[in-house]
Each structure stands twice: as C-alpha cells, then as structure tokens.
Amino acid sequence: MTNDAILICEDDPVQARVLTAGAAKRGLTVYGPCPSAEEAIAAAKTAPIRGALLDVSLEGGTVARIAQALEDRGLPFAFITGYGPDTTHVLRAFNDHLAIPKPISMETLDMILDSVLDGVPLEAVG
Numbered sequence: 615m616t617n618d619a620i621l622i623c624e625d626d627p628v629q630a631r632v633l634t635a636g637a638a639k640r641g642l643t644v645y646g647p648c649p650s651a652e653e654a655i656a657a658a659k660t661a662p663i664r665g666a667l668l669d670v671s672l673e674g675g676t677v678a679r680i681a682q683a684l685e686d687r688g689l690p691f692a693f694i695t696g697y698g699p700d701t702t703h704v705l706r707a708f709n710d711h712l713a714i715p716k717p718i719s720m721e722t723l724d725m726i727l728d729s730v731l732d733g734v735p736l737e738a739v740g
Contacts, residue, residue: 619643620731621666623654623680624694625673629716633667633694636723651675658683665730666691669716670701678704681711690730694718 620642624630630647637644645661648654650673658666658680666684668677670693677693681704684691692712695701705713714726728734 617662617664619645619661619663620727621648621654621657621661621663621684621691622646623648623658623666623672623677624669625649625671626669629669629694632718632720633723636720637667637727639720640724640727642727649673651677651679654680655683659687663689665689667726667730668693668695670695670704676701676704678707681708690733692726692730694726 618641620637622630622633622637622644624633624647634644634647645657645663648657652674654672654677666689668680668691670677681691692714693705694714694716696716712726712729
C-alpha cells in the first residue's frame with residue numbers, strides 16, 4: 615500500500631500555501647505546513663509520510679533535527695530555501711539531498727515531488 619502523504623516545513627505563509635496547494639493538486643495528504651522546528655520534529659519522527667519538503671530556516675531554528683529524523687527513518691526530502699549564511703551548515707550536512715532556491719514555479723515543484731517521492735532524477739531547474 616502506498617502512503618500518499620508529505621510533510622511540509624515552511625514558515626513563510628505565501629510559500630507554505632504554494633507548496634501545500636501543489637502537493638494537494640497531486641492528491642497528496644499534507645502534514646503541516648509546519649512553521650516552527652518544534653512543530654515539525656514530532657511529524658518528522660512519527661507521521662505516516664513518504665517524504666518531506668523543508669525550508670532550511672524555520673521559526674525557532676533550522677531544520678537540522680527534522681532532516682536527521684527523516685534520514686533516520688529512511689525518508690527522502692528536499693530543501694526549498696532562500697539560502698542564507700545561517701543555513702549553509704545544514705545544507706552541507708545533508709548535501710546528498712536536493713537544495714532548490716526559492717521561489718519555485720509549480721512546474722519545478724512537480725519535478726521536486728517526482729524526485730523526492732518517486733526517485734525520478736531531477737534535471738536542470740531554472
């Protein structure tokens with residue numbers, strides 16, 4: 615049985631709506647969007663999800679703990695982030711995961727979801 619759920623961690627309300635709408639359009643159940651690291655960690659550890667989309671910097675800190683919890687569960691994820699000097703250590707620690715700069719189009723979101731959830735290699739995005 616395939617679980618069609620994804621965790622979205624995003625503290626910007628506009629970006630959260632875009633990511634949530636794009637995931638829902640594909641028929642995915644969305645956990646979140648979680649604007650804070652504290653809210654996201656519980657879902658990352660226990661929610662019945664297939665993967666996650668993470669902004670690196672959330673209210674209350676970075677997603678490092680969330681990314682580690684997902685990795686510990688063997689779940690795929692991608693970073694969708696504005697980057698920034700306070701986020702480079704997280705991106706380096708999880709450099710085998712996609713890191714896509716914001717803002718993204720719906721077409722790019724579809725490609726990211728294909729890559730994260732179905733293992734489809736992500737071609738050049740831009």
